[in-house]
Structures are given as C-alpha cells and as structure tokens.
Amino acid sequence: MIKKGKYIYVLAPANTSTGGPEALHQLAYTIKNNTKYNNVFMYYGKGSSKNSIHKNFVKYNLPVANEIIDHSKNLIIVSELYTDISFLNNYNKIKKVIWWLSIDNYLLSFFKNNYSKLTAQLIKIPFKIIKIFNKLTFYTFGDYTFFDYLKFLFNKKNFLNKFQFKDIKYHFHQSDYAKEILSNNGYKSYQISDYLNDSFLKKKYFFKKKDLITYNPIKCTDFLNFIIKKYPYLKFIPLVGLSRAEMIKILKKSKIYIDFGNHPGKDRIPREAAILGNCVLVNKNGSASNASDIEISNCYKFNEKKDNIKNIISLINKCFEDYDIEYKKFKPYVIKIRNEKKLFIRQVKDFFKHKYK
Numbered sequence: 001m002i003k004k005g006k007y008i009y010v011l012a013p014a015n016t017s018t019g020g021p022e023a024l025h026q027l028a029y030t031i032k033n034n035t036k037y038n039n040v041f042m043y044y045g046k047g048s049s050k051n052s053i054h055k056n057f058v059k060y061n062l063p064v065a066n067e068i069i070d071h072s073k074n075l076i077i078v079s080e081l082y083t084d085i086s087f088l089n090n091y092n093k094i095k096k097v098i099w100w101l102s103i104d105n106y107l108l109s110f111f112k113n114n115y116s117k118l119t120a121q122l123i124k125i126p127f128k129i130i131k132i133f134n135k136l137t138f139y140t141f142g143d144y145t146f147f148d149y150l151k152f153l154f155n156k157k158n159f160l161n162k163f164q165f166k167d168i169k170y171h172f173h174q175s176d177y178a179k180e181i182l183s184n185n186g187y188k189s190y191q192i193s194d195y196l197n198d199s200f201l202k203k204k205y206f207f208k209k210k211d212l213i214t215y216n217p218i219k220c221t222d223f224l225n226f227i228i229k230k231y232p233y234l235k236f237i238p239l240v241g242l243s244r245a246e247m248i249k250i251l252k253k254s255k256i257y258i259d260f261g262n263h264p265g266k267d268r269i270p271r272e273a274a275i276l277g278n279c280v281l282v283n284k285n286g287s288a289s290n291a292s293d294i295e296i297s298n299c300y301k302f303n304e305k306k307d308n309i310k311n312i313i314s315l316i317n318k319c320f321e322d323y324d325i326e327y328k329k330f331k332p333y334v335i336k337i338r339n340e341k342k343l344f345i346r347q348v349k350d351f352f353k354h355k356y357k
Contacts (some may be wrong), residue, residue, distance in 0.1 A: 020102075070094050082106060085098060146284070175266040178265060
C-alpha cells in the first residue's frame with residue numbers, strides 16, 4: 001500500500017452475509033464510485049485478504065486492506081457493535097466514524113462484552129420473572145423483550161458512554177430511531193440510510209399469491225408464538241436458513257409478513273417482503289414506533305397485548321380475502337423502498353462533498 005493520499009477504510013466481518021455487512025459494502029462501493037475519494041478499502045481484521053470477502057459481495061469489486069494506516073488524513077468507518085467501536089481504540093490519529101445501523105444491537109453487544117456469564121445470568125433474573133408473569137397472564141399487560149429490559153437497565157437516554165465516543169469525528173444514523181436516541185444523548189448525526197439488494201427490486205416479478213404468512217423466527221417473540229399455537233389453521237412459514245433466491249421465492253407466494261420482534265433500525269426483511277407483494281404487520285417496538293422508518297399505516301402496527309389478538313387475526317383474514325385492496329395501501333411504502341438506492345447515493349455524495357473535512 002502506497003502511504004500517500006487520503007484513505008478510507010470500512011470495517012466489516014469476514015465471510016459474513018447479513019444485512020449489516022451488506023450495508024457496509026454498499027457504503028464503501030458508493031463512496032468509491034460516487035465521490036472524489038476513490039481510495040476506499042474493506043478491512044476484515046487482522047489477516048484480511050481477498051479470501052475474507054463473502055461470495056455475495058465479490059460483485060462490489062472492492063480492494064482489501066491488510067493494515068490500517070493511522071494517519072490524520074485517513075478515515076475509518078465501523079458499525080455500532082461494541083466490538084467494532086472498541087477496535088477504534090487501537091488508533092489515535094485516524095478520523096473515526098460510527099455508522100449506527102442499529103441501536104438495540106449496540107446494547108446487546110455492550111451487555112455481552114462487559115459482563116461475565118455469571119453476572120449476566122444474575123442480571124437476567126428479573127427479566128425472566130417478568131416473562132413468566134406475561135405468559136401466566138396471557139399477555140394481558142403486553143409482551144416485554146430483552147431489548148426493552150436492556151433499555152431500562154441502561155436508560156436509553158443516557159446509555160451512550162461519553163468517554164467512549166469522545167474521539168469520534170462523525171456519527172451516521174441509518175434510521176430516525178437511531179437519530180432520536182443519538183440526539184437525546186447530545187450527538188449530532190448525519191443520515192446515511194441503506195437500500196435493498198437489487199435482486200429484490202426486479203420489476204419483472206409476477207406474484208402468484210397464496211394464503212401464507214411469513215415471519216422471522218430469529219426475532220419471533222413469545223407473543224407471536226402464542227398466536228401461532230392458538231390459531232393452527234393459519235399457515236406460518238419461518239424465514240430461516242434460506243438463500244436469497246429461496247427467500248424471494250417464498251415472499252413472492254406469501255400475502256403477509258409479520259414482524260413482532262425488536263426493530264433495531266430500518267429493518268430489511270419488512271422492506272423485502274413489501275416489495276415482493278406482502279402486507280406487513282409489525283409491533284410498535286424500536287424503529288417501528290415512528291412513522292418514517294417503517295412507513296405504513298398505523299392500523300398495521302400493534303401493541304403485543306391480549307386485547308389486540310382478535311384485531312390481528314381479523315386483519316390477517318382481511319388481507320387474505322381482500323388482498324388486492326389491502327396491498328394497495330402499501331404503495332407509498334413500496335415507492336419509498338424503490339427510491340432508497342438513489343437517496344442513499346445522494347446522502348453519501350452530499351456528506352463527502354459538503355460535510356467531510
């Protein structure tokens with residue numbers, strides 16, 4: 001590597017293909033091809049090489065750095081995970097950026113990396129008691145996720161350690177949910193969103209729909225599991241262990257996607273489902289609580305309480321019976337999703353032209 005000029009490094013996990021790593025590769029690619037800063041490198045940690053690139057990201061054709069030059073002219077961008085943020089402590093001169101793809105995942109990562117297994121288990125005891133109580137009362141008072149518990153423990157308006165972020169030059173937010181919490185903690189941030197993989201945006205797709213409901217079991221709450229067991233005549237399909245092609249194939253057939261998990265940022269699967277012809281039902285956790293990150297009618301958003309189960313089932317049946325009418329209501333959301341790539345490029349170009357110094 002020639003040690004001249006201005007270099008930008010984007011940190012990502014090696015050989016990992018999930019939403020976060022894809023967004024990081026999208027960002028590096030967009031900076032390299034749409035700004036004057038074309039010395040952009042992916043960095044996958046010690047021992048980085050071309051072999052560190054997941055096959056799904058080879059198409060971005062990004063060079064890989066096997067070291068980071070700690071120089072004041074250079075810039076490094078990391079995600080919000082605690083381990084990635086801690087990695088920045090290895091460098092003193094380089095300009096540093098945190099891209100907040102998620103708030104909840106930072107809390108979970110911080111929790112896992114700062115408490116021993118024994119201490120963590122002790123801290124979880126009150127949460128486990130609450131969960132048992134919720135089940136015994138059949139969710140009369142609502143569901144309570146571990147992310148809700150973590151926010152309570154750390155107090156979401158004060159959980160950002162000021163000392164830890166004292167030398168961060170810039171903060172990017174992917175969602176308005178992250179923007180609000182960063183602002184509440186006194187941090188200015190710039191919007192750098194993301195966009196769906198082009199595979200989901202092909203206009204030639206033809207949807208032959210069936211009365212199927214898809215959901216993400218990794219984010220499935222006890223409340224949704226309760227509904228699945230209570231209404232066995234409804235066909236729920238878990239979206240797990242699927243290739244991108246398999247995911248597209250299923251979402252083209254289903255009429256409904258339900259996500260009652262935490263919403264740590266502007267989630268990808270609700271957008272993927274909507275663009276492939278699904279009515280989207282969510283709870284009101286995290287980014288789903290506002291009108292911009294998941295921009296759908298409030299009638300498709302529910303608090304996870306027993307009193308709402310009949311309304312949820314009624315809406316499911318309505319989406320099955322009057323699918324064409326109901327799906328038309330998601331048109332503004334679908335249009336917004338289709339325009340995200342253009343918006344993303346514009347946001348990146350604007351930042352590196354007018355705000356980056």
